[in-house]
Amino acid sequence: MEMFTAIGLNHFLTISxxxxxxxxxxxxxxxxxxxxxxxxxxxLNAANINFLAFSKYNxxxxxxxxxxxxxxxAAAEAAVALAIVINIFKTFKTVDVSSVDTMKx
Amino acid sequence: MNELTIAIIFxxxxxxxxxxxxxxxxxxxxxYSAFSLLFTFFGVAAxxxxxxxxxxxxxxxxxxxxxxxxxxxxxxxxTNTIMSTxxxxxxxxxxxxxxxxxxxxxxxxxxxxxxxxWMPGHIQLSGSVVERIGIExxxxxxxxxEMASILLLVALIGAAFLARFDKVHKKEH
Numbered sequence: 001m002e003m004f005t006a007i008g009l010n011h012f013l014t015i016s017x018x019x020x021x022x023x024x025x026x027x028x029x030x031x032x033x034x035x036x037x038x039x040x041x042x043x044l045n046a047a048n049i050n051f052l053a054f055s056k057y058n059x060x061x062x063x064x065x066x067x068x069x070x071x072x073x074a075a076a077e078a079a080v081a082l083a084i085v086i087n088i089f090k091t092f093k094t095v096d097v098s099s100v101d102t103m104k105x
Numbered sequence: 106m107n108e109l110t111i112a113i114i115f116x117x118x119x120x121x122x123x124x125x126x127x128x129x130x131x132x133x134x135x136x137y138s139a140f141s142l143l144f145t146f147f148g149v150a151a152x153x154x155x156x157x158x159x160x161x162x163x164x165x166x167x168x169x170x171x172x173x174x175x176x177x178x179x180x181x182x183x184t185n186t187i188m189s190t191x192x193x194x195x196x197x198x199x200x201x202x203x204x205x206x207x208x209x210x211x212x213x214x215x216x217x218x219x220x221x222x223w224m225p226g227h228i229q230l231s232g233s234v235v236e237r238i239g240i241e242x243x244x245x246x247x248x249x250x251e252m253a254s255i256l257l258l259v260a261l262i263g264a265a266f267l268a269r270f271d272k273v274h275k276k277e278h
Contacts, residue, residue, distance in 0.1 A: 004112065005108055005109055005112045006108065006112070007111065007112055007115050007155065009223050009225065010218060010223075011115070011119070012152065012155075012156065013217045014214060014217065015119050015122060015123060015152065017209075017210055017213040017214060017217070018123050018126070018210060019122070019123070019126050019145075019149075020209070020213070021206045021207075021209040021210045021213075022126045022127055022129070022130045022206070023126075023130075024205070024206060024209060025130050025202050025203070025205075025206040026129070028198065028201075028202040028205065028206075029197060029198050029199055029202035029203075030195075030196060030197075031195040031197055032135055032195070033184075034139075034177060034180050034181050034184065035129075035130075035135060035138055037177060038129055038130075038138055038139070038142055038177060039130065041142070041169070041173060041177075042126055042129065042130075045145070045146070045149045045169075048149070048153075048161075048165075049149065049152060049153075049156075052153055052156040052158045052161060053156055055156075055158075055230060056156045056157055056158070056229055056230045057223065057226065057229055058225070058226045059226035059227070059228040059229050059230060060226070061230075061234070061237055061238070061241050064158055064160075064161060064230075064234055064237075064238060064241075065238070065241055065242070065245075065246050065249075067158070067161055068161065068164065069249055069253055071164055071165065071168050071169070072168075072253045072256070072257065073256070074168070074169070074173065075168050075172055075173060075257070075260075076256055076257055076260035077260075078172075078173045078177070079176060079260055079261070079264040080260050080263055080264050082176050082179070082180045082264070082268075083263070083264040083265075083267035083268035084267060085180055085184065086180065086183055086184065086268050087267055087268065089183065089184045095184045095185075096195070098197060
């Protein structure tokens with residue numbers, strides 16, 4: 001019972017493992033490029049939870065700072081990736097990544 | 106608040122996070138996925154508060170919910186016609202993907218729970234970290250901070266260049 005009521009590091013690691021696995025599932029199996037982007041965001045969130053959990057239970061500030069930079073990178077990545085997806089849509093009239101197989105227009 | 110109340114609140118937020126993340130991934134409708142991602146981001150922000158990273162939690166809400174989610178919704182609206190019944194949410198390689206996902210979760214949980222106890226430090230983070238983040242940003246993390254600003258500028262210009270509408274058409278067309 002104490003294992004369930006005392007919130008420790010393992011609880012956060014479990015949640016982040018699940019988020020990471022769901023994100024990997026989206027990246028591996030979905031055809032829609034936007035959903036793949038959502039999966040990447042889930043993976044980044046899982047990594048952030050791990051950074052912050054280790055930072056809290058280790059008492060240092062490194063994980064907190066790295067998670068800030070991860071959020072910044074996620075914002076930049078989402079903007080550029082969506083620009084690319086919109087370009088793909090303008091060129092191929094679809095966002096199905098399995099049918100985008102040429103780099104020429 | 107005693108230990109049990111905190112644990113119950115933690116489990117509520119954990120359940121919200123994991124279930125909505127599962128809905129994001131397994132839902133066939135892209136719009137539903139995008140709105141379910143909202144709950145995932147809020148749940149993760151609540152978990153950040155449990156990890157005594159209040160500033161990161163607020164940043165998460167501002168950047169993810171206010172920025173990235175709106176971008177993703179715009180992407181969905183641009184690339185799907187809302188009125189069409191078929192918002193493309195097809196799945197390929199579903200069986201190998203499911204097997205790999207289950208193996209990933211099982212392997213990671215096995216590693217976490219059987220490799221002995223993690224050794225927590227003597228001092229754990231507690232209270233607010235805003236002041237310490239400010240000090241660290243202006244001392245040890247000065248260079249990454251400035252590099253992040255340059256990266257954001259480059260990403261902004263690049264995204265605006267890539268997505269502009271009045272693209273010069275090629276001569277041969």
